[in-house]
Amino acid sequence: MIRFNLNGEWIEDGNIDPMCTILNYLRTQMAQTDVKEGCAAGDCGACTVMLASLDNGQLSFYTVNACIALMAHLHNRYIFTAQGIAQQSLHPAQQAMIDFHGSQCGFCTPGIVMSLATLYQQRLQQGIDLNIVPSDHDIHAALSGNLCRCTGYQPIVSAARHMGDYPKRDCAEQVQAAAVVEFDPNAGVSREPLQQSASSQLFMPQTEAELIALLQQYPTAQLWAGGTDLGLAITQQFKTMACVIVLGRVQGLSSIEIQNKQMSLGALCSYSDVEQELTPRVPSLAELVQRIGSRQIRNLGTLGGNIANASPIGDMPPAFLALGAEVEINGIYGLHTIALEQFFTGYKQTQLRAGEYIRRIIFNLPQENDHVFLWKISKRHDDDISAVMFALKLSIENETIIAAKLALGGMAATPIRAYHVESGLIGQPVNLATFKQAGSLLEQDCSPMSDVRASASYRLQVGKNLLLRAALELTRGTVQAEVAS
Structure with missing residues (x-):
């Protein structure tokens, strides 16, 4: 039995298939057709909805991609759609989008509205004066998962900056009268599925003891954490999982x-x-x-x-x-x-x-003589997959590298440590020559493949270049003459 609050109304449904996504349920069962499907992969943001959870008496609001999130994620939570935030009048995010011409074809608009409405609501929850314009960073972060091919984004950003110009709208007021039933740790272990169909069952344990008991009974069950990758098996490969254990409510695993x-x-x-x-x-x-x-x-x-x-x-x-x-x-x-x-x-x-x-x-935790460099190389800044992931930690004393760990993603079948490069760094002085020499050893650590994101030669060159970037950041102005020569 799934119990959730949709736009202020509690709903209980014991017939939801365990593989059903939030998007599918909202569109087919609740006529919430303003929630759009664009990619079914969590990339475009057209399906964005605002969720709220009540934890220790505090409401927190956040966005999710409804296309890849299971309905189980909604259990005992609140969800808002573009229809729901427009009560007697439009929400400030909606009115601002109209006034600043933030919508053209309109397909992506509901998702953008929900991202902006969540930014607005989070600022309310934090006690921020709504007359203070959100920072460009906060606006960018809120909209980073919403693609729009029409507007060029500037009208949308303008709408975000002016949401505080309109009469205040607090979505928390819609949920204050109702409260979710929080788990009682003394209630004992329940092994009953939260959802069940002819071909699948889904469990949502609340404690590690309950989780381990379920694993003893179903050791090959599919463990579901956030589902941001696993969800695509349902939405794009149309797979059915016989037994799913959702981990999101297990106490202590989020501390x-x-x-x-x-x-x-x-x-x-x-x-x-x-x-x-x-x-x-x-x-x-x-x-x-x-x-x-x-x-x-x-x-x-x-x-x-x-x-x-x-x-x-x-x-x-x-x-x-x-x-x-x-x-x-x-x-x-x-x-x-x-x-x-x-x-x-x-x-x-x-x-x-x-x-x-x-x-x-x-x-x-890194200490005073530790230096950590983490760089992600991808075609887009946001919402993209790495071609190369570079992670380097150096410990330096008296201008000498005394310890080094270099790890790379996108360079082998697994994330790897570059042990030959590390050996080439340890015990050496911090200068450009040291890092150039160590970079020449990279081929001994990995043989990357060529794919749609990057060629093997590009990946190797990027790895070497990022080593030099680390050297330049460590030495800063002291290597300018060496670089010039």
């Missing part, structure tokens, strides 16, 4: 812990969850997170899911490899920890056994 100069991130932390905590501690990692997908994707996608997916072009694995991370694994075989560099065994293959899941990602 962030910092102790003794070490950071421990719950595997179910979304990218959006970790941005604020990473910014003062590992700013380059926080900047990388902002390059992953779009805001809608970052609200759904999880750190553990990105690692377990084991894609050679995933963005987070190289970064965590360079930081020397370990992954804590739990499941039917008990709790244990493994170095991330030992985790990947082949293309989209890992050390995870059936009945196991990633619990936490743990790494030491």
